[in-house]
Amino acid sequence: MITIKRVGVLSLLAMAFLLSSCDENNSQSKLPRSIGNTSEVLVVIQDDNQWNGDVGKTLKKYLEADQYGLPQQESLFKLAHINKSALSELFQKHHSLIFIDINKKYKKVKLTRFDNKWAKPQIIYQLSAPSNKAFETTFAGYSQQIINGLGKVERERIMNVFNAASDIKVMQKFANKFKLKTTLPEGFYIAKSEAGFMWLKRDANKYNLGIIAISVPYKDTIQFTNASIAARIMLFMRNYVPGPTDGSYMSLDTTYVPPVSKPVTAFFAPYTIETRGMWRVEHDFMAGPYVAYTFINPVTNELTTLFGYVYKPNKDKRNLLRQIEAILYSTKAYEVKKQ
Structure with missing residues (x-):
């Protein structure tokens, strides 16, 4: 008898919890969209x-x-x-x-x-x-x-x-290559794809956004150091991201605004290093801010860096960099379900 009564009470408590959860979800769905400028x-x-x-x-x-x-x-x-x-x-x-x-x-x-x-x-x-x-x-x-x-x-x-204006085709190609699902808004296209590398761009009238994905075998924790992350990014940039003039190529500023790294906890991967600084073009005058996230891909077990940058000469760039940050934070593991 005691057991029956306890089960009954627990059932009532569970029902009450479900009803309260439904009420909370309903009230949340009825909330108006928030207002205010970015940042x-x-x-x-x-x-x-x-x-x-x-x-x-x-x-x-x-x-x-x-x-x-x-x-x-x-x-x-x-x-x-x-x-x-x-x-x-x-x-x-x-x-x-x-x-x-x-x-x-x-x-x-x-x-x-x-x-x-x-x-x-x-x-x-x-x-x-x-x-x-x-x-x-x-x-x-x-x-x-x-x-x-x-x-x-x-x-x-x-x-x-x-999310309401994403490019499914580009997202699928990115997911197939890196086993990562990242929300990419319309306008992004694949500028270059090589082994362990992809360069995505979005060209607008007054600015350009870019995302570079790099994937290499994971060997040691030293690969998470600030110096190692920067060196790896610059190596791939020199090989695959040419500048606008002959002999020019994308790189990182290591003198005036050098890369600064720190761990972050809100990214999808358990251990992720955020790196910020300024990129520049060797043998040219282009430059701008970037943010990058380095982590071990839970699907491939490879060390992956997602690098996002902004180019908008002589104009404010903070809010565009927030867009890049939001896109990179949308990343999740992509695993194809077995039939």
Whole structure:
């Protein structure tokens, strides 16, 4: 009898959980599309003194820091701000919100995150602190977590557009060659394909985007070092990515804006190294920013680097680089199902 009653209770709990999950999914699907410009973050403050004082300065120091690898000075994000009393339903739909709550009732600084509360995709951070000083001295410890979350929402918004306008034929050729499924928007074409190498390009009126895929046998962890990644990329570029003039070829800037690498955790592969910097063309004057991800392909067990770059002379490039980043982050393992 006890067992029957326990099963009944568990069944009711499971049913309640499923119903609540359905309600949550339904409410999520009814959310409006989020608004706001690319790389824009809306900060909701309690009063203007916060923005003009230490709180505002601290936020700008970390969130408006220069994006590494860009030839023109551009910040990671562009901060806008409003007072909490002015937060209307329209502003609630912004894709990236940061609420500041300074109150003596708090004993310590606390960071709270909300996803898709008023719109989708959306990320909301609430930072509570007992004083401006406590906020200022503690924010650095939260800054990278916030930057990562804001970047994730940016990628999701970009891919919502690209997923609806992807080139299936080019994607299939890429998948067949590297056993990787990457969402490639319309306009990308294969400029060159060699053993363990593919160069994809998208030519627009005022800019060019490119993706280079490199795959080699994995032998040792030293292949994940910054120097090894850069050397491997430059070798393939010299062999397969010619420049516009005779004898010119694509390479990496190793002097003024050298490659900088770090591990990232949000990429699909368990261990992935992100590399940023500037590319240039040997014996010519072309240059621009890039971002690359190096990982072990879970299907082929080969060491793979996906390298994306932007060329837009004398113009801002941050948001185009975000597009490249979003495309590379869309990558997943591609395995053909056996019949």
